[in-house]
Amino acid sequence: MTAPTPSAARPARAEPLLSVRDLVKTFPGKRGRAGRAGAPIRAVDGVSFDVGKGETLGLVGESGCGKSTTGRMIVRLLDPTSGTVTFDGTEIGGLSQAELRPHRRHLQMVFQDPYSSLNPRQTVARIISEPLLIQGASAADARKRAAGLMELVGLIPEHIDRYPHEFSGGQAQRIGIARSLATSPRLVIADEPVSALDVSIQAQVVNLMERLQQELGLAYVFIAHDLSVVKRVCDRVAVMYLGRIVEIGAKEEVYGNPAHPYTRALLSAVPLPDPAAERARERIVLLGDPPSPANPPSGCTFHPRCPKAQELCRTERPLLRITGPGAREAACHFPEVAQNAT
Numbered sequence: 449m450t451a452p453t454p455s456a457a458r459p460a461r462a463e464p465l466l467s468v469r470d471l472v473k474t475f476p477g478k479r480g481r482a483g484r485a486g487a488p489i490r491a492v493d494g495v496s497f498d499v500g501k502g503e504t505l506g507l508v509g510e511s512g513c514g515k516s517t518t519g520r521m522i523v524r525l526l527d528p529t530s531g532t533v534t535f536d537g538t539e540i541g542g543l544s545q546a547e548l549r550p551h552r553r554h555l556q557m558v559f560q561d562p563y564s565s566l567n568p569r570q571t572v573a574r575i576i577s578e579p580l581l582i583q584g585a586s587a588a589d590a591r592k593r594a595a596g597l598m599e600l601v602g603l604i605p606e607h608i609d610r611y612p613h614e615f616s617g618g619q620a621q622r623i624g625i626a627r628s629l630a631t632s633p634r635l636v637i638a639d640e641p642v643s644a645l646d647v648s649i650q651a652q653v654v655n656l657m658e659r660l661q662q663e664l665g666l667a668y669v670f671i672a673h674d675l676s677v678v679k680r681v682c683d684r685v686a687v688m689y690l691g692r693i694v695e696i697g698a699k700e701e702v703y704g705n706p707a708h709p710y711t712r713a714l715l716s717a718v719p720l721p722d723p724a725a726e727r728a729r730e731r732i733v734l735l736g737d738p739p740s741p742a743n744p745p746s747g748c749t750f751h752p753r754c755p756k757a758q759e760l761c762r763t764e765r766p767l768l769r770i771t772g773p774g775a776r777e778a779a780c781h782f783p784e785v786a787q788n789a790t
């Protein structure tokens with residue numbers, strides 16, 4: 449996550465820790481006034497990516513594009529409609545909950561809102577111990593480990609018998625992180641882990657996640673709509689639009705030389721620290737809101753909002769081909785990679 453080396457200098461990755469292929473999640477359509485079911489909602493519409501051991505993949509995109517649904521399917525809080533989730537060589541997407549149990553400890557999730565994701569009636573000891581108790585640990589061992597985890601995430605172990613409301617937002621998120629680490633996972637899906645926190649606290653929690661990654665060798669799927677945070681934490685980034693990945697690649701490539709018009713538009717809205725550069729740069733304004741996943745446009749689903757759309761974009765859907773774990777691709781008929789960019 450913090451490795452300053454450019455992606456090109458990193459050693460080639462071995463077998464990915466996580467491989468997601470053609471993942472689809474369809475929710476039933478909402479019932480209309482006449483009681484008739486609406487069109488099904490294709491929240492995730494054929495998503496594929498890999499995450500290497502110890503790597504951070506950022507998953508970005510506007511609200512409603514399917515980021516959380518993708519994350520929840522990976523940890524099986526939601527069952528995929530179709531597609532595969534392969535974790536460390538085992539296809540877990542289709543396992544029953546009982547079959548999943550031995551794998552579950554390796555895959556954990558951190559949620560956006562620390563307060564609503566922590567049971568207000570349970571003490572921190574109980575919250576952090578619970579995953580261990582489920583795995584068969586004794587109460588005494590689980591409590592000891594919970595105290596150790598509190599220390600690891602920068603909380604005072606003596607506060608172990610307090611309740612979530614006795615902690616600040618940042619501290620509560622540390623409890624959520626400690627809980628996610630209880631079973632020594634290898635992959636953590638962090639779903640907007642800092643977006644509910646004050647900006648000053650966000651950096652502290654991001655620092656903590658980076659440190660934990662280095663100490664524990666964790667891989668992260670870091671879901672966020674804040675591109676500045678993702679730029680800081682991730683090695684690679686996948687940009688989602690209306691249930692699909694429209695661009696994926698190493699962070700330096702996607703941020704430095706975005707190929708998809710949607711990525712370009714998202715990046716053009718990120719404020720630049722240098723006021724002169726901020727004034728000089730072109731801002732691409734996206735027209736309207738994203739279409740409903742219950743009624744996606746034909747062709748490239750981004751075409752109604754795309755400043756570069758041509759006839760082909762209205763009729764034919766561009767596909768993202770995954771060519772390997774380090775794929776760099778944009779699902780666009782007319783990608784805009786600048787020839788001389790880094």
Ligand SMILES: Nc1ncnc2c1ncn2[C@@H]1O[C@H](COP(=O)(O)OP(=O)(O)OP(=O)(O)O)[C@@H](O)[C@H]1O
Pocket residue numbers: 475476489490491509510511512513514515516517518673741
């Ligand atoms: N349980 C559900 N039933 C019906 N539709 C759902 C359900 N969960 C999510 N959706 C819909 O699926 C789409 C994707 O939602 P999702 O929460 O995955 O997006 P997101 O990118 O994580 O957005 P946000 O950043 O706002 O959380 C949205 O249109 C959402 O309304």
